[in-house]
Amino acid sequence: MLQSIAVTDADTHRAIDAVWRIESPRLIAGLTRIVRDVGLAEDLAQDALVAALEQWPESGVPENPGAWLMATAKHRAIDRLRRNERLDRKHEELGREALVQQEMAMTDPETFTKDDVGDDLLRLMFISCHPILAPEARVALTLRLISSLTTEEIARAFLVPAATIAQRIVRAKRTLTEARVPFEVPAGPELDVRLASVLQVIYLVFNEGYSATAGDDLLRTGLCEDALRLGRILAGLAPQEPEVHGLVALMEIQASRSRARVGPSGDIVLLLDQDRARWDALLIHRGLDALERAERLGGALGPYALQAAIGACHARARAAADTDWARIVALYDALAELTPSPVVELNRAVAVAMAFGPAAGLELIDGLAAEPSLKGYHLLPSARGDLLAKLGRAAEARPEFERAASLTQNARERELLLRRAAACAPGAPPSS
Amino acid sequence: MRFLLYTTADSTQPSAPPAPPSQLMMEELAKLTEDTRRSGVLLATGGLSPASTRVRNTAGKLTVTDGPFAETKELTGGFALIEAKSRDEAIEWARRFRKIVGDGDSLIQEVFGG
Numbered sequence: 001m002l003q004s005i006a007v008t009d010a011d012t013h014r015a016i017d018a019v020w021r022i023e024s025p026r027l028i029a030g031l032t033r034i035v036r037d038v039g040l041a042e043d044l045a046q047d048a049l050v051a052a053l054e055q056w057p058e059s060g061v062p063e064n065p066g067a068w069l070m071a072t073a074k075h076r077a078i079d080r081l082r083r084n085e086r087l088d089r090k091h092e093e094l095g096r097e098a099l100v101q102q103e104m105a106m107t108d109p110e111t112f113t114k115d116d117v118g119d120d121l122l123r124l125m126f127i128s129c130h131p132i133l134a135p136e137a138r139v140a141l142t143l144r145l146i147s148s149l150t151t152e153e154i155a156r157a158f159l160v161p162a163a164t165i166a167q168r169i170v171r172a173k174r175t176l177t178e179a180r181v182p183f184e185v186p187a188g189p190e191l192d193v194r195l196a197s198v199l200q201v202i203y204l205v206f207n208e209g210y211s212a213t214a215g216d217d218l219l220r221t222g223l224c225e226d227a228l229r230l231g232r233i234l235a236g237l238a239p240q241e242p243e244v245h246g247l248v249a250l251m252e253i254q255a256s257r258s259r260a261r262v263g264p265s266g267d268i269v270l271l272l273d274q275d276r277a278r279w280d281a282l283l284i285h286r287g288l289d290a291l292e293r294a295e296r297l298g299g300a301l302g303p304y305a306l307q308a309a310i311g312a313c314h315a316r317a318r319a320a321a322d323t324d325w326a327r328i329v330a331l332y333d334a335l336a337e338l339t340p341s342p343v344v345e346l347n348r349a350v351a352v353a354m355a356f357g358p359a360a361g362l363e364l365i366d367g368l369a370a371e372p373s374l375k376g377y378h379l380l381p382s383a384r385g386d387l388l389a390k391l392g393r394a395a396e397a398r399p400e401f402e403r404a405a406s407l408t409q410n411a412r413e414r415e416l417l418l419r420r421a422a423a424c425a426p427g428a429p430p431s432s
Numbered sequence: 433m434r435f436l437l438y439t440t441a442d443s444t445q446p447s448a449p450p451a452p453p454s455q456l457m458m459e460e461l462a463k464l465t466e467d468t469r470r471s472g473v474l475l476a477t478g479g480l481s482p483a484s485t486r487v488r489n490t491a492g493k494l495t496v497t498d499g500p501f502a503e504t505k506e507l508t509g510g511f512a513l514i515e516a517k518s519r520d521e522a523i524e525w526a527r528r529f530r531k532i533v534g535d536g537d538s539l540i541q542e543v544f545g546g
Contacts, residue, residue, distance in 0.1 A: 014520045015520065015523070015524065017518075017520060018518065018520035018521045018523065018524040019524055021517055021518075021521055022471060022521065022524060022525075063531075118470065148517075222517075225433075225515055225517075228472070228515070229471075229472035229473070229515065230472065231472070232469075232472035233470065233471065233472040236469060236470045236472070237470075259545065282475060282476065282513070286475070
């Protein structure tokens with residue numbers, strides 16, 4: 001049944017675009033199950049989109065646009081297979097057509113249940129984040145297939161030419177086809193590895209958006225929302241996985257501070273200096289809920305949930321001075337045990353300084369000074385300078401801030417560090 | 433982009449009290465809510481009590497009045513706070529909602545800050 005509404009072509013095109021963004025992940029997922037090839041599935045979905053663009057301006061947007069797109073794409077699938085069959089009568093293709101017919105009967109758009117759709121979408125996520133692909137290819141493919149971003153949008157968000165992204169996506173799809181990656185939710189020990197890859201892709205997208213600054217393209221900062229949406233979708237599809245909720249919690253809590261971390265002139269405001277009234281209470285609430293879900297599932301917290309729990313300590317403190325630093329140190333202890341790294345040790349040292357005094361923290365940081373992987377890492381001299389300044393050793397703090405400023409890639413951060421260095425100069429007014 | 437979707441009732445237009453929602457409508461609404469949640473769009477949603485209270489400032493004088501108010505369009509029924517890629521996406525979700533609940537208005541406003 002078609003609904004007739006008086007709208008212009010431009011309105012219809014925008015409506016189709018909106019329907020497409022909502023429906024295409026499920027559409028591509030359902031089609032991949034049938035044709036067992038992500039690239040072909042996406043082509044078929046695009047065919048259906050073209051058909052919608054041709055027909056909907058005349059006919060109006062159908063009552064159930066998702067079902068319309070699916071039915072249209074399936075017909076295209078059969079057309080294509082018949083055409084291939086005429087070109088070369090391969091047994092494989094004949095067998096596949098039988099399979100498609102069977103699937104058509106089984107998956108009538110009106111009768112297939114939500115759970116099937118959800119399972120398909122989860123399988124598609126596992127495919128687009130498959131470790132066989134390079135991380136940047138996983139990111140591009142996931143944003144394209146699950147977030148329904150166009151190649152141009154992905155390119156603008158990641159500040160690379162559109163041709164690069166297009167090539168990345170084409171190659172990724174070819175790699176998946178050639179490797180005959182099965183369309184399934186992995187089981188057993190493989191599940192952990194594959195899930196870790198999905199979570200990593202989502203967090204990569206989030207961090208790319210989080211590192212964007214005020215003047216950047218909105219598409220770039222929009223990556224945070226894209227990542228959150230991916231995380232929330234995944235949490236609905238795999239609710240039994242604590243780390244999924246852990247990642248969602250981490251992203252919600254981090255995102256809750258995004259407005260407070262940029263000052264009026266675009267400068268970076270450090271966590272402890274942020275105006276907590278500007279934190280997004282709704283996202284904090286959602287983050288704490290997600291963390292609770294991760295904790296309720298039992299077992300030791302994973303790396304994402306631990307980081308979320310650290311963020312939650314800040315989120316729960318009404319003022320910076322109320323922060324439960326002893327608990328943060330304990331959480332960093334657990335994180336360091338799970339994912340030992342000099343960066344975690346550095347963060348732990350900073351927490352120790354807050355909990356037990358700058359001298360205790362400085363001792364730990366000095367132990368990291370020789371760490372080769374921290375050699376060019378600006379946060380090491382920056383943290384060391386901070387603790388020295390707190391101990392009243394301004395003359396030693398100043399070169400640390402200057403060194404940190406020379407190492408950071410971020411212009412806003414450099415300004416902040418140089419300001420702190422200047423405050424350590426002899427005769428400068430004492431900083432708070 | 434964050435949007436507030438809500439239904440309004442025009443209390444300047446006398447109308448019969450709304451019929452209680454049918455079982456089918458409730459099921460379809462539950463399905464749509466689940467759909468928005470699964471799509472990662474829904475941030476918060478809730479129903480609104482028809483009993484409203486107005487706090488008004490008239491030249492510095494504050495008055496508190498209990499509704500209903502004859503002269504205004506009141507926010508009534510329910511609301512959904514969603515995070516969508518665009519206003520068009522928010523419109524599409526509102527369209528799906530309106531199709532289920534039938535006659536009446538749904539309004540969509542972008543939420544800044546928050």
